[in-house]
Amino acid sequence: MNSTLIIAEKADAARRIAYFLSDGKSKQKREKGLSYMEFDENGHKTYLVALSGHIVEINFPPEMKNWSSVDLNALIDSKIIQNVKNKSSYNSLTKLAAESSSLIVATDYDREGELIGTEALALIPEKFLSDKIIKRAKFSALTGDEIKSAFDQLIDVDYALADSAGAREEIDLIWGAVLTRFFSLASKRLGKSFLSIGRVQTPTLALIVKREKEIRAFQPVPYWRVKVQFNKDGHFTGIHEKGDIFDQSEAERIFKVVNGKDGTVLEYERKQEKIYKPAPFNTTEFLREASRIGVNPSRAMNIAERLYTQGLISYPRTDNTVYHKSINFKSILAKLKDTHLSKEVNMVLSQEKIRPSRGRMETTDHPPIYPVNAPQKGKLTGDFQKVYDLVARRFLATLYKEGERDVSTSRIDISGEVFNTKGIKITDPGWLEIYPYTRVQESFHPELAQGEKVKAEKWDMEEDQTKPPWRYDLASLIKEMEKLNLGTKSTRHDIIDKLQKRGFIEGNPVRPTNLGMGLIESVLTVDSKISEPDMTAELEVEMDSISEKKMSKDEVVNRSRKMLHNVLEALKDKEELINRTIKRSINMGDAIGKCPEHKDSDIVLIKDRSNIRITCTTEGCKNDFRWNINGLIQPTDKTCPECGLPQIKVIRRGQSPEIRCIDPKCSFNIERDNMGKCPSDSGNLVVRQSRYGKRFLGCSNYPDCTVTYPLPQMGVIKFTGDVCPYCKSPILVSMRNRRVWKFCPKMDCQFNKKKEKVDHEEKKPT
DNA sequence: GCAAGGTC
Structure with a gap:
């Protein structure tokens, strides 16, 4: 029993700790469902177990399960139980702990890490625990030096810190x-359509709703700009120094003074400016950039995790924007040299000295995100390739030189009115050559001299108006959450995902749905901080008081329970109002056109998750349609050529948008979906959407006839009017990216063996 | 069917 057990937070950390403590002699062991690492040192055995984050999950006991019958005040005061989530870690942990004389917690050195460590300790049966030495290794980077010195100077486990988490x-x-159940019960939205409330998700939703309200309430104000186009070896534009002029008569006065006249240079300046290279990637910046190249944060995070486990990039969850001195740039560059980035690598290597850029945030938990290895040729495709390239190019850009540009400015006088001009010319692209995701706009500007006359060619008075604030996109939303300390680097994208899946927000740029607006409005009917980032800020203060041992965990939790009792009372007083607020918001709908029956009535689109109702606002009108659609529905300003009802645009992931009549039974829709006769019972074959949004061909006599055919998911599909000579199925034609394919929908049919390629012009499909 | 936080 002369051995040590080290508990690590994740497999990667366990590997690195084992490697550095054993000088590379550790071995991975797998036996009887146990998985751990092991090494020997002068007869002393050391085991390492890797958890994968939290090993237990807290929950309410089973008797609290029923939403409708459990009293919410009782739920507030309910005891809380723990469930083991990760059985295999648990088995390795308890087995090896029994064999060890000392235990060392070596999880990440932060609040959650301390909790993860103590959770693991708490799972070890008391009889094995009582006689053991229990210690904590404190390291803030997974480097040899840090790890070795942490294990040389072990400290005690900080139970107060764990308690705060x-x-x-x-x-x-x-x-x-409690609040999720309250709002769901109050609005009678139970089961799948429940309304969720949380410390992070609700303030995030409130942020989006607030912005939407600002946009809707925005009153544009007109303003004018007086512009003159000058010409000397090329065009360049001067803008009157007053910029946006809100007084129309003043703008007109200036315009009249200068119209038709040339200018005289008052001042001219040309200077060299640096184009600073970007900082190393932290999670937020990485997600922002990925989003810009068309990979949404959730997917980008998912891909980054997989690239990380494949050993291609470093740990993707980090706040750090400064490379640690231990990172061996040369060896990484050597690995990247044989890839399609060899040109860029050589550019970096051609410098006399490599000076990496630094960001503002320097933490010690993990390095910034950078490539650690090169992928095998052809191994990465699609978004994986895009994301890897983004990380690799960012890394190379941070090691290359700054760019340089010439910035020319001048002030040009026309009859006492002054115009500012500006031109930018990149003289040395520097890192921009490696990192093509950032573009610098160039504009022409000639060299000028003071007192020089410049020819003017065009005089304009442009009218414009002030713009409403921007909607958040997924990237700027994550950034804003980070600024407000909502969520963590690992959870922000998940929170946004949740808001989308629950039908509170949609689209990118992000808009709240009517349901999301209604939920926030109803949360605001009582005076509480549920929808404010302050909830988190105040929680942080309480947590600090626990870790500083000024308060106990129970005191803090019980105080919080008391507050929640009060909030719940206030909410119950408003229950009826809350119900009405949510109902009204859902039924509000967006106007998408006029009703042909009732000329004064709008047709509105009412969305509630995947249920869509499109109806005339006149009570009882026959134009009341229901759709169940996996996809986004957008209004168009067109009407159906068949029946005159408004048309909508249906956008499904991976498919080209479709124009539809709002009446599902309108011949416009039927015609588009008609793909010929079913060979089995000569019903009509029509395009249908599966529950998961995949399209396929099915017989209109379903469920009596269950004939289905798969369809390509991308591109437009039409019926040619021909019938397959082999199997009698209708022959279809698929058009995508100007490529046209004629095929039989029966995949293994003889017809497809010859893969007939049809030219666009040769035969127009009907 | 509830949260947010770890990690895969």
Whole structure:
């Protein structure tokens, strides 16, 4: 029993700790469902177990399960139980702990890490625990030096710090569950359509709703700009120094003074400016850039995780924007040299000295995101390739030189009115050559001299108006959440995903749905901080008081329970109002056109998750349609050529948008979906959408006839009017990216063997 | 069917 067990937070950390402590002699062991690492040192055995984050999950006991019958005040005061989530870690942990004389917690050195460590300790049966030495290794980077010195100077486990994270867990659960149930019950939205409330998700939703309200309330104000186009070896534009002029008569006065006249240079300046290279990637910046190249944060995070486990990039969850001195740039560059980025690598290597850029945030938990290895040729495709390239190019850009540009400015006088001009010319692209995701706009500007006359060619008075604030896109939303300290680098994209899946927000740029607007409005009917980032800020203060041992975890949690009782009372007083607010918001709908029956009535689109109702606002009108659609529905300003009802645009992931009549039974829609006769019972074959949004061909006599055919998911599909000579199925034609394919929908049919390629012009499909 | 936080 002379051995040590080290508990690590994740497999990667366990590997690195084992490697550095054993000088590379550690071995991975797998036996009887156990998985751990092991090494020997002078007869002393050391085991390492890797957890994967939290090993237990807290929850309410089973008797609290029923939403409708459990009293919410009782739920607030309910005891909280723990469930083991990760059985295999648990088995390795308890087995090896029994064989060890000392235990070392070596999880990440932060609040959650301390909790993850103590959770693991708490799972070890008391009889094995009592006689053991329990210690904590404190390292803030997974480097040899850090790890070795951490294990030379072990400290004690900080139970107060773990408790502070434990309080966070419990408070989040209690508030989340109680309020989620309250709002769902109040609006009678139970089952799949429940309304969720949480410390992070609700303030995030409120942010989006607030912005939408600002946009809707925005009153544009007109303004004018007086512009003159000058010419000397090329065109360049001067803008009157007053910029946006809100007084129309003043703008007119200036325009009249200068119209038709040339200018005289008052001042001219040309200077060299640096184009600073970007900082190394932290999670937020990485997600922002990925979003810009068309990979949404959730998917980007998912891909980054997989690239990380494949050993291609470093750990993707980090706040750090400064490379640690231990990173061996040369060896990484050597690995990247044989890839399609060899040109860029050589550019970096051609410098006398490599000086990496630094960001503002320097933490010690993980390095910034950078490539650690080159992928095998052809191994990465699609978005994986895009994301890897983004990380690799960002890395190379941070190691290359700054760019340089010439910035020319001048002030030009026309009859006492002054015009500012500006031109930018890149003289040395520097890192921009490696990192093509950033573009610098160039504009022409000639060299000028003071007192020089410049010819003017065009005089304009442009009218414009002030613009409403921008909607958040997924990238700027994550950035804003980071600024407000909502969520963590690992959870922000998940929170946004949740808001989308629950039908509170949609699109990118992000808009709240009517349901999302209604939920926030109803949350605001009582005076609480549920929808404010302050909830998190205040929780942080409480957590600090626990870790500083000024308060106990129970004191803090119980105080929070008391507050929640009060909030719940206030909410119950407003229950009826809350119900009405949510109902009204859902039924509000967006106007998408006029009703041909009732000329004064709007046709509105009412969305509630995947249920869509499109109806005339006149009570009882026959134009009341229901759609169940997996996809986004957008209004168009067109009407159906068949029946005159408004048309909508249906956008499904991976498919080209379709124009539809709002009446599902309109011949316009039927015609488009008609793909010929079913060979089995001569019903009509029509395009249908599966529950998962995949399209396929099915017989109109379903469920009596269950004939289906798969369809290509991309591109436009039409019926040619021909019938397959082999199997009698209708012959279809698929058009995508100007490529046209004629095929039989029966995949293994003889017809497809010859893969007939049809020219666009040769035969126009009907 | 509830939260947010780890990690895969």
